[in-house]
Amino acid sequence: MTLRQTRLDERKEQDSSAKSGDSSEEQIAAGDKRKAPANESADNADNDDRAKSRKTDDSANQDDDNAKAQKDTDTNASAPTTLSGSQSKADNTLKGDDIEINEGNSDGKKEVPWHVSEKGLVYFFYRPKVQSADKADSKSTESLDDVQNTFMLLVPRASESETAPASDASKEQGDKREPPNPTAYRLVSLGKKRMPSPEAALKAGQEPGGIGGRHSEAIWATVADIGADLKAVAEGMGAERYSTKTRGERLKPAARPAGRGHYALSIKTTDPPSSREVRITYHLSHPSEKDFGQVQEELGLHPASSVLMQMRNPTLAPTGPNAPAAGLPEDKRAILTKEELQENFGGDVNKNGNRYARPEEPALLDRQGVELLLIKRDQEEDDGSKGLGDEQSEALAKLAKEDSNKLSDDAILKELALSSKDVEVEALSGEWI
Known part of the structure; x- marks a missing residue:
């Protein structure tokens, strides 16, 4: 059975046809076999050759690429980078349906179908605590x-x-909790101040919380902001000084980048429906695996990772009966339409339905106040599960690898209209600052 064709497929096919006139590829059937991805040990070695200091560009070609990317940032806030020719080829693979051949599964070789519903760039930032000026x-x-x-x-x-x-940034509306919202970015606030990571929790002397004991961890996350113009991100990342009567002049330090790469949202399209999953999978271009340090370790980041994503029903109380209050207050939660509530939670505006659901439609994330549960399971990585089909996973890795080789730290700041004059980049080399 051929899986459904999507808007993502159609958009890429139109782009491909316009450039080459070739017909689009047929969709992959759920039972079709894929060959295992090529050995990438040589690619990893290339990544490790990157120097720790990448604050300046290494070639005139890179200057040209960065200038072009910056021009795109100025004219189209939702497309901060320009893909190279080889990246465009990989990007065209990162779509639609694919099969993951999971040979490390404890039950033996297994075929897992995945569907990509979205792709783009992912950044991780941390902001130090407010301090005396x-x-x-x-x-x-x-x-x-x-x-x-x-x-x-x-x-x-x-x-x-x-x-x-x-x-079109001019179409932003007043209440970002309510659809529709043109979305160039989603700023997701992470509970525990890091990504879910059983390993990071144990090293910090904490017990990971989640089904699976010490080998699984779940954290809360909230879509803190969305917007149609990436320039708003830069405005919110800078330092801020203010005065208080009791503590004098205070400084809210600028945010620091700790990671940057490519991501994909994917759906495990298995039967029965209760076995389906939504994942966010990323491959980091910055820092390289060689440059990973204490910053990335404590923030629960990995060179590549896949995290399960669930969405909480905004019409229900965050906790059970007689439990202490948690989560966002009702007037800060995302607003779903009656149809969205029924389709995803089986409930309605009268506070019925399931407590959690899989956000299979990316549009559900295009509003402020969405509450998410992010879950990391070590066993899935031990079994070889990547959260994408084999060819999709290889394409995501190639996108990140090429950016790792060609973009300096300054260049990735420019993608967001930021500057190293205002934002410290040492954390991208693993050092707290």
Whole structure:
């Protein structure tokens, strides 16, 4: 049985036809076999050759690429980078349906069907705690304990959502909790100030919380902001000074980038429906695996990772009866239409239905106040599960690898209209700052 064709497929096929006149490829059937991805050990070695200091560009060609990317940022806030020819070829593979041949599964070789519903760039930032202004020139962060907030920034490049990526920033509406919202970015605030990671929790002396004991962890996350113009991200990332009557002049330090790469939202299209999953899978281009340090370790980041994503029903109380209050207050939660509630939670505006659901439609994330549960399971990685089909996973890795080789730290700041004059980049080399 051939899986459904999507807006994401159609958009890429139109682009491909316009450039080459070739007919689009047939969709992959759920039972079709894929060959295992090629050995990427040589690619990993190339990644490790990147120097720790990448603050300046290494060639005139890179300068040209960065200038072009910056021009695109100025004219189209939802497309901060320009893909090279080889990246465009890989990007055209990262769509539609594919099969993962899971040979590491404890039950033996297994075929898992995946469907990509969105792809784009992902960034991870942390902001140090507010401090006295007279300490502004000192090192403000030495561990996760000194961090105020950590964010995951998603910048869609292509999506099945009708409202992402945004093409017109002028169409933003007043209440971002209510659809439709043109979405160039989603700023996701991470609970525990990091991504879910059983390993990071244990190293910090914590017990991972989640089904699976010490080999699984679940954290809360919230879509703190969305917008149709990436320039708003830069405005919110900068330092801020203010005065208080009791504590004098205070400084909210600028956010620091800790990771950047490519991501995909995917759906495991298995039967029965209760076995389906929604995943966010990423491959980081910055830092390289060689440059990973204490920052990335404590923030629960990996060179590549796949995390299960669930969405909480905004019409239900965040916790059970007689439990302490948790989560967002009702007037801060996302607003879903009657049809969305019925289709995803089996409920209605009268607060019925299931407590959690899989956000299979990316448009569900295009609003402020969405509450998410992010789950990391070590066993899935031990079994070889990647959250994407084999060819899709290889394409995502290639996109990140090429950016890793060609983009400096300054260049990735420019993607978001940021500057190293205002934003420290040392964390991209694994050092707290």
